[in-house]
Amino acid sequence: MVKVRLYGSFRAIVGRDEVLVDSGSLGALLDTLKRSYPDIAKLIDSEGFVVLVNEKPVPIANLGLRLDSKDVVDLLPVVSGGGG
Numbered sequence: 001m002v003k004v005r006l007y008g009s010f011r012a013i014v015g016r017d018e019v020l021v022d023s024g025s026l027g028a029l030l031d032t033l034k035r036s037y038p039d040i041a042k043l044i045d046s047e048g049f050v051v052l053v054n055e056k057p058v059p060i061a062n063l064g065l066r067l068d069s070k071d072v073v074d075l076l077p078v079v080s081g082g083g084g
Helices: 008-014 026-036 040-045
Strands: 002-006 018-021 049-053 056-058 072-077
Touching: 002 008, 002 026, 008 040, 008 072, 018 026, 026 040, 026 072
Parallel strands: 002 072
Antiparallel strands: 002 018, 049 056, 049 072
C-alpha cells in the first residue's frame, strides 16, 4: 500500500487528507484513484495537478514509475493566480 497525501480539491473530493492505495506504479495509482473517486478523474485527466514522490517532483508523464510501500505520493492541484 502506498500512502497518498491529498491537497486542495483532491482533499475536498475524497473528504480526507490521505488514503492508502494498493499500487505498483504511478499510472496504476492514478487509475485506482479515478475508479475509487470518480470526481477525481477530471482533475487527473486534465493534468492540472502536481505529483511529488517522496517530496520530489515527478513529471505526470512518468506513469511507469515504480512505487512501493515506503513511498509517499503527494497530489497537489495547480493553483492559478498565485503571486510569488
